[in-house]
Amino acid sequence: MAAAGALLRAIYVVDRAAKVTDLVPLSVLQAAFVVEGKVALAKPREVFAHLRDSGGVMLDAGLVETEGTSDDVTHAIAVEATRWQPEFLVTGTRGRRGVARWMLGSASGRVAELTQTPLLPVRKKR
Template identity: 35%
Template sequence: MFKRIFVPVDGSDTSLHALQMACRLARESGGVLRLAHVMDRAAYLTGYDVSGGASGALFDALQSSAQKILAEAQAAADAAGVQADTVLVNELGSSLGEAIAAAATGWQADLIVTGTHGRSGPSRLLLGSGADQIIRLAPVPVLVTRG
């Protein structure tokens, strides 16, 4: 059974569903979770500044949002009684799939659990489906959940 389960989280409903599935798998197998959030480079690529300020303020806003997403995911894992830790993946030069594959490899994950999507609109068109990228580049099996 899977003992080291890597779970990308982005705060979306599909991400939450994947986290819930990963928690069930971890409980059943005695496994642990690594909850990872990849800094969103879509804002840089599209020129959309969510903070309304300069690039330094944008980075701070993205990092603050990422930390909130990770804290919420950690709280969900804790509530499910599953051992988990978090990591903020800051690979702004990499695609989502590349960043997740590298982080999962570095942690020696034996499974990645992800939702079917978390992005929409221009971000999805520009970056492609996150789940598709992960499946293509993952060094380990990938369980894709539908929310």
């Protein structure tokens, strides 16, 4: 989907928001999210390395952090999209339906509401 000269960027949002219900210290939780993010970004980096070898596409992958307790993952993605100004966003989705979607919501749907950038939600193969 990317033409020669395109810039592809993969991000993982480290949610730094403190929650009263968390039973582990916030620093431990955040460190675990950073490790999880690095593991999650390993696959796009592998794909990007292959694309880089074939030439014509610029690639970047990295962690983005939420800002303290008043921010969340969807806002961090929207802020990053505003800063970076991509032509197109692709987000992961769990594909929740029914009561689960009503109660838990959809991060991809919220990102679509917060940005003017076209968005494609993609669910992991099972």
